[in-house]
Amino acid sequence: MSQLHKLINKAEEFSAYESDQKHTWCSGCGNFGILNALKRSLVLENIKPQETLLCFDVGCNSNASDKIKAYTIHGLHGRVASLASGAAIANTKQKVIAMAGDGATFSEGINHLVHAVRNDYPITFIVHNNNNYGLTIGQASSTTKHDFAMNGSPDGVIPEPLNTLQFVLSFNPSFVARSFSGDIEHMTKTIQMALNHRGFAYVEIMQACPTFNKATPQEWYWDKIFDIQTIIGYDKTDIWQARKIVDSLDKDLAVGVIYEKSKPNFVEQLKNREGLGSELIDEVKSTSITGLLQEFR
Amino acid sequence: MSQLHKLINKAEEFSAYESDQKHTWCSGCGNFGILNALKRSLVLENIKPQETLLCFDVGCNSNASDKIKAYTIHGLHGRVASLASGAAIANTKQKVIAMAGDGATFSEGINHLVHAVRNDYPITFIVHNNNNYGLTIGQASSTTKHDFAMNGSPDGVIPEPLNTLQFVLSFNPSFVARSFSGDIEHMTKTIQMALNHRGFAYVEIMQACPTFNKATPQEWYWDKIFDIQTIIGYDKTDIWQARKIVDSLDKDLAVGVIYEKSKPNFVEQLKNREGLGSELIDEVKSTSITGLLQEFR
Amino acid sequence: MSANRTVLKIAGENGMGLSSVGEMVQKALKKNGFNIRSEREFPSTIKGGKACNIINFSSSKIYGLSKTIDIAIGLDREGVKDCLETLKPGGILIHGFDRWNKSIKNLPQIVESKKLQVFLLPARDIALENGGSVIMVNTVLLGFLWKVLGLDIDSLRQQIKVQFQDKSSIINVNITCAQAGFEYNFPSKTPSLSVSSNKLDSTKQILIDGNTSLALGAIQAGVRAYYAYPMSPSTSILVYLAKVSHQTKMLVKQAEDEITAAQMALGSMHMGTRALVATSGGGFDLMTETVSLSGMIETPLVITIVQRPGPATGLPTWTAQSDLDLAIYSAHGEFCRIVLACSDATSSFENIQHALNLSEKYQIPVILLSEATIGMGYETTPEFTDNTIPIERGIITATEEIDALQPSDRYQITSTGVSKRWLPGKSKSTYFANGDEHWEEGEITEDEQEAGSMIKKRLIKTKTILDNLPEPEIFGDPMEADISFIGWGSSKGPMLDSIEILAAKNIKANYLHFNYILPLKTAKLIEFCKQNQNVSTIEGNFNGQLSNLIESKTNLKFPQRLLKWNGRPFYVEDIVDFVREKVNKT
Amino acid sequence: MSANRTVLKIAGENGMGLSSVGEMVQKALKKNGFNIRSEREFPSTIKGGKACNIINFSSSKIYGLSKTIDIAIGLDREGVKDCLETLKPGGILIHGFDRWNKSIKNLPQIVESKKLQVFLLPARDIALENGGSVIMVNTVLLGFLWKVLGLDIDSLRQQIKVQFQDKSSIINVNITCAQAGFEYNFPSKTPSLSVSSNKLDSTKQILIDGNTSLALGAIQAGVRAYYAYPMSPSTSILVYLAKVSHQTKMLVKQAEDEITAAQMALGSMHMGTRALVATSGGGFDLMTETVSLSGMIETPLVITIVQRPGPATGLPTWTAQSDLDLAIYSAHGEFCRIVLACSDATSSFENIQHALNLSEKYQIPVILLSEATIGMGYETTPEFTDNTIPIERGIITATEEIDALQPSDRYQITSTGVSKRWLPGKSKSTYFANGDEHWEEGEITEDEQEAGSMIKKRLIKTKTILDNLPEPEIFGDPMEADISFIGWGSSKGPMLDSIEILAAKNIKANYLHFNYILPLKTAKLIEFCKQNQNVSTIEGNFNGQLSNLIESKTNLKFPQRLLKWNGRPFYVEDIVDFVREKVNKT
Ligand SMILES: Cc1ncc(C[n+]2csc(CCOP(=O)(O)OP(=O)(O)O)c2C)c(N)n1
Ligand SMILES: Cc1ncc(C[n+]2csc(CCOP(=O)(O)OP(=O)(O)O)c2C)c(N)n1
Numbered sequence A, B: 001m002s003q004l005h006k007l008i009n010k011a012e013e014f015s016a017y018e019s020d021q022k023h024t025w026c027s028g029c030g031n032f033g034i035l036n037a038l039k040r041s042l043v044l045e046n047i048k049p050q051e052t053l054l055c056f057d058v059g060c061n062s063n064a065s066d067k068i069k070a071y072t073i074h075g076l077h078g079r080v081a082s083l084a085s086g087a088a089i090a091n092t093k094q095k096v097i098a099m100a101g102d103g104a105t106f107s108e109g110i111n112h113l114v115h116a117v118r119n120d121y122p123i124t125f126i127v128h129n130n131n132n133y134g135l136t137i138g139q140a141s142s143t144t145k146h147d148f149a150m151n152g153s154p155d156g157v158i159p160e161p162l163n164t165l166q167f168v169l170s171f172n173p174s175f176v177a178r179s180f181s182g183d184i185e186h187m188t189k190t191i192q193m194a195l196n197h198r199g200f201a202y203v204e205i206m207q208a209c210p211t212f213n214k215a216t217p218q219e220w221y222w223d224k225i226f227d228i229q230t231i232i233g234y235d236k237t238d239i240w241q242a243r244k245i246v247d248s249l250d251k252d253l254a255v256g257v258i259y260e261k262s263k264p265n266f267v268e269q270l271k272n273r274e275g276l277g278s279e280l281i282d283e284v285k286s287t288s289i290t291g292l293l294q295e296f297r
Numbered sequence C, D: 001m002s003a004n005r006t007v008l009k010i011a012g013e014n015g016m017g018l019s020s021v022g023e024m025v026q027k028a029l030k031k032n033g034f035n036i037r038s039e040r041e042f043p044s045t046i047k048g049g050k051a052c053n054i055i056n057f058s059s060s061k062i063y064g065l066s067k068t069i070d071i072a073i074g075l076d077r078e079g080v081k082d083c084l085e086t087l088k089p090g091g092i093l094i095h096g097f098d099r100w101n102k103s104i105k106n107l108p109q110i111v112e113s114k115k116l117q118v119f120l121l122p123a124r125d126i127a128l129e130n131g132g133s134v135i136m137v138n139t140v141l142l143g144f145l146w147k148v149l150g151l152d153i154d155s156l157r158q159q160i161k162v163q164f165q166d167k168s169s170i171i172n173v174n175i176t177c178a179q180a181g182f183e184y185n186f187p188s189k190t191p192s193l194s195v196s197s198n199k200l201d202s203t204k205q206i207l208i209d210g211n212t213s214l215a216l217g218a219i220q221a222g223v224r225a226y227y228a229y230p231m232s233p234s235t236s237i238l239v240y241l242a243k244v245s246h247q248t249k250m251l252v253k254q255a256e257d258e259i260t261a262a263q264m265a266l267g268s269m270h271m272g273t274r275a276l277v278a279t280s281g282g283g284f285d286l287m288t289e290t291v292s293l294s295g296m297i298e299t300p301l302v303i304t305i306v307q308r309p310g311p312a313t314g315l316p317t318w319t320a321q322s323d324l325d326l327a328i329y330s331a332h333g334e335f336c337r338i339v340l341a342c343s344d345a346t347s348s349f350e351n352i353q354h355a356l357n358l359s360e361k362y363q364i365p366v367i368l369l370s371e372a373t374i375g376m377g378y379e380t381t382p383e384f385t386d387n388t389i390p391i392e393r394g395i396i397t398a399t400e401e402i403d404a405l406q407p408s409d410r411y412q413i414t415s416t417g418v419s420k421r422w423l424p425g426k427s428k429s430t431y432f433a434n435g436d437e438h439w440e441e442g443e444i445t446e447d448e449q450e451a452g453s454m455i456k457k458r459l460i461k462t463k464t465i466l467d468n469l470p471e472p473e474i475f476g477d478p479m480e481a482d483i484s485f486i487g488w489g490s491s492k493g494p495m496l497d498s499i500e501i502l503a504a505k506n507i508k509a510n511y512l513h514f515n516y517i518l519p520l521k522t523a524k525l526i527e528f529c530k531q532n533q534n535v536s537t538i539e540g541n542f543n544g545q546l547s548n549l550i551e552s553k554t555n556l557k558f559p560q561r562l563l564k565w566n567g568r569p570f571y572v573e574d575i576v577d578f579v580r581e582k583v584n585k586t
């Protein structure tokens, strides 16, 4: 059954996610598609609004925080990876998804990204990479093309754009995927796979921003993307293959799951909580300390 | 002439760097050797104390801040890359060197590292990587070996150690070198090369910490290091060769300049200051703004 | 109420180029010789939600904003709705939204009850008939506005030429549309609002916002490096400085985060140039550890906070005076700092220069507060002039002095708390700028005597500074007022207007304004409170942050506080209404 | 002066296992039935510089520290030098450093002028003769100490067994060395210090430091996740909680930085467990933006600051009360928070529990202050008991209530400022925890009415809390004292001791102690200041931060302040000396 067909059968579940709040994105903004794909994937995975905690950063992308009817947090700029990770490990039964822009992810909050990936906290992390700071009106981000005039950097930025996937692949991720905001079906599938990953699922969406990212408009991406599954013999568990495939930023942009490793996530590796079964949120109660006092007597 | 011979001829210059302050490192600490190599390389490069600004982070390593007689700053924990970069671009004639621990570099201040490298600010950055937080008494850092009990993580840390060089190679560095605190001569040579690099020279010293890093004592390194120049045909401008060579963390640790790229640094790329010749510190004066007022009239 | 001004509102949906219409109108009004004080309201989104420009203009000098809208242009449904709600009774609404009576609820009732004069122009038709496009509806409406205001259409024509100088192909059609709007006549009645200009010499005035003024002050004061991370409402400082960087040769760097911006600025200052950072409250939180370091190593650092309401993301595009406590008390440990606050464009231009001088002279961090309403609001003000505030750096440069330096001079214990500072590289006597507690050369110490006296040395600067800092300024007759106010920041504008308005109602009001807030000067303040019986404070925050500071530093108490914390600036009406309650005369 | 106690100093070079000697002595003294209050002094380096343990012990209860050293053990040159300098006149020095008269300058003069009783044992020889190694010199000295103190050598023997339980091979030789030291006789005179123990039942007492006490309080209160970045003097909380994590099953995570620690804690709290973070001032700077978010989304958050002197890195291993302003005023925007301060081990154990309850009940950030001297100092205190402070979470859990929830209940405007809170996943009614200003369901709003009332809703919690918070506590006779003090934090200990010491000198002193500092309770305080004429404040900072807060919130003024800012805690001598100046009786 096609994705759309499945969704038609779940119209009610889908509409449970509809919020009354008006969207505030420019027309043609890639965020519409991402939000749609997010809802689709949640519905297709049979996850109800009540079962989620969607964590938003600050940026155009995160203005969705009240545009989807679910448990949400709209946190601080750059910090969402840590906020969401802290939430997720307190209750692994609640589905925690974090949403952030490229500004948040690779500038203000890059420390959180590196260490959340390394720790393999059990969340899905979706980067809306529109190659600029949308909400503050079009400044350059780490992914902005070199030499392209932006608000606040009329001469263009000096550094070459960060190769975000090469970067993430350098610190031992367990799941790295990429998709494109123009392709809702592909995004949906990709997010679904991320939702089924045990640990930190890094999903980067190349997001069109018609208002400020004139360098790479919608068509630019359509021209360059190709499904990684079309590469015969591509082994997504091979980090060197992954590194090679993501090397170019200007042509042949692979989409799909680029790298994946199956291993226990952070929570599953906590030695002192092995076999415990309960969640941190279930354990808050007055606890005897008399046993611990022995050494101080 | 051997390094030592050259130094003997410059005994006076060397002693100009001697400070009255007592060292506070454990015996056998690798920081002694690094400080020595730093002084040697400055002397061999004919840089006088007056011509330096040595910027220290916070950690055992940075307790050298008053143990070398030069212009120094002892800043905040994790922030030294940015502090030093800001200083360097204000006066590129003063030699700016930054010193930081692995805790500072890859945890508290990892954002500064990434972007200072990307921007290619003109400083030499020396990481004292002792695989732990020395000054706060032996906690795990991002480079601590997996599963090794440390102060504050008795079960060992969950993530695999960060491959620091692989990491740095992922965001477009212009100079990446590694050396070992036991080998003063090699460190000296390496730092000398760094001092001659135009842009951001990343130098990582694998530093012995006999007090807290029991996992990899001095001998452990001696067993594993080899000079990269011994690899026939090694091309240090080839990023993929570099990536391959740094892949292992447990055996065959290459030392020397691993990757290098010749390009204009940050300051040299500032379009609005092209051909200006003066330093920012020379330009502070009351400046007419009447020309700029036109658009507001 | 708004006797001394006309208030024009231009409203529409956010994201439709409202601000360029607003700019054109203001510039043209300025050319007509009017004084202007305007504000922009818009949501923190890229598109959607209502936005507007509220332009106060007058032939006499006005300082603050009024919320009594005399005349309004609605550019679309959102705009028309907004205008209907906010226009004063009897006010004039001009618009071209022909489906308005179908799409706006309770329309007749609103118009009737407020006795509004509504003029719906067939602006679309006019624009198209004159060869224009739909977007030129705006120009048609402006042309009509010009007639209503009784202004010379030529002034609008000139401004259109300037505005579209980069798109010369559309200049003429815009001019034709404006003319057509100007000439449009309603069959029944012709509206008219008597505005008179005293033909102020507009060439000696500039129309400018506070952020740009601050940026110009920084340029004038020799700032050579600007570091920032974008954050409303401070971002336009970055954008402006970057825009003119080919003229100024200033290094303008968007950093990867606020900590970096602050650290780079501190590094640059330490090396010896003048650097600056600006942000808003949330970004400043991240800079506080660096502020503390500046306090410790006695390296100058100037940070501007353009305030918006918090906590957290709060109301990013709105205004507040709620980060005074933050500026005064944040950053761990005890050290000396100065806090000053801008009140308008001119004080932004000047205060940044004072801030840099003070920071260098006393070798301390200086926090300069501004507000969204100052930073993003426009006003006419006398043209800034060069060389009015000389640069004071307090560094040792003379060769003989340099030659005589000892390393321990750098942090020598002195009676003023200020020791000699020289730049790295300038002397053979090197020093350690040590973030750990240190002794006079900067070498680490943990000795109780040394640590105690070095900490004290840094803190007694406060006394030295207090002896040298200007007292607050009093506006109006300093004595025996019917009502008196004490305030800071943008409150000054509406206060000055209110003093005049109240005088016309036979109420004597005066106002004591703090430009320098920390350390707090108290002599004149205490005198003021002695000579006036009915003293209130006025602040754009909930807690009364300045009031509390004064209460802690003096014996004064302020049970009567005019406070506002909903993201809006003080309007003259807020003050006059408050006075009406507190003074019986009215 | 130190009439009610004996003060023993053990000094040596930093890094030589001083703290394990100190621990052994304290535990053995405790077993002898003594009350103990001790401090550790050491530099912020791994090796080098002088370090010491100063152990106050007494058969009656002691609360604070004295600096009148009665008896000292010098473990090496550094230690002997330090002891010579700091011993009281007539004090006893025990050591085994045989080259001392060659290597210490002015030795005879010092010994003579202070009339010190010095006992140089051939400790090295004794150790070697008894089959021990050089390191067992320490044990020999302890044996001799035991004789001087007139204590049963068996108590030391028992403690040696405990101390070396993991290295059983060296137990016996250590015991032999201790015995040999105990039996060593000087030809001339045998020193002796009369200490008497009232044979307190030591089993009902624990010997513990403040950080561990706080950690135990957190465990008791159901904290299930601890996040921190190492920072002196808070690090031992992390280390202890990690050490016992297999017993408690608590998730103990060293985060990559302070921002992360705070964000993860907030995330965990939001999801519904109890989490905690601790740091020192500089680390807290970085957490302030997160504190502001907690204030905005009304998600509980508890942060402990163990204070050390700043600014910047300052004196990392020393103590201060200088981050009260930071706790109260930092973090941008205005919101409600509570600040409490620990004063000793027991209050650390209790306050963390109160902090968690208050944070959850009022849905606000709570800052708990401690100090290096509390966190790292040891004291004997009655054993902590379970279930004394019930957990209060203020969350909706009952099925009927859950079923009745509406999304807009979450941030509903209420008269107390507190709205219903339920955990994500628990109800079909979802809500938006929005860091942007919002309306009752959490949806973004920029409307002036809504924004204004939501901001106010959050801020009026302060009033609700004030109505429910305990008043400060008074120690000593509450009225008509010759001298009175107001203070917070660790000042309490030496104050309680001083009240007794002063009473013996016929001076009536009393003390009002703030455990809950913000919001400030003023009724009892004002009463106290009415009933006492000679009131001073006592604070471990330069500015008098609590004094200033009180001055701002009341009509009280405190020209008389006992302030200390050199990194050292208050000693009873500091207080008694101050009183001597201020009260004529003496
Ligand atoms: C601490 C802090 N600094 C700065 C800001 C201002 N700010 C809001 S969104 C944003 C950048 C947005 O860029 P990105 O993360 O790429 O999101 P986008 O708007 O492009 O979706 C910035 C700098 C903030 N809210 N907080
Ligand atoms: C903001 C802040 N957080 C924490 C600390 C405490 N601290 C001091 S040094 C250090 C870590 C040192 O580790 P590393 O950088 O590896 O240096 P090393 O001591 O190993 O040389 C920490 C956490 C601090 N000074 N400031």
Ligand code: SF4
Pocket (backbone or CB within 6 Å): A024, A025, A026, A028, A029, A030, A031, A060, A061, A130, A134, A135, A208, A209, A210, A211, A212, C046, C047
């Ligand atoms: S600015 Fe770009 S990212 Fe933001 S709403 Fe508009 S199109 Fe979308």
Ligand code: SF4
Pocket (backbone or CB within 6 Å): B024, B025, B026, B028, B029, B030, B031, B060, B061, B130, B134, B135, B208, B209, B210, B211, B212, D046, D047
């Ligand atoms: S702890 Fe390690 S890094 Fe620190 S001084 Fe000792 S040996 Fe050196």
Ligand SMILES: [Mg+2]
Pocket (backbone or CB within 6 Å): A059, A101, A102, A103, A128, A129, A130, A131, A132, A133, A134, A141
């Ligand atoms: Mg973006």
Ligand SMILES: [Mg+2]
Pocket (backbone or CB within 6 Å): B059, B101, B102, B103, B128, B129, B130, B131, B132, B133, B134, B141
């Ligand atoms: Mg280290």
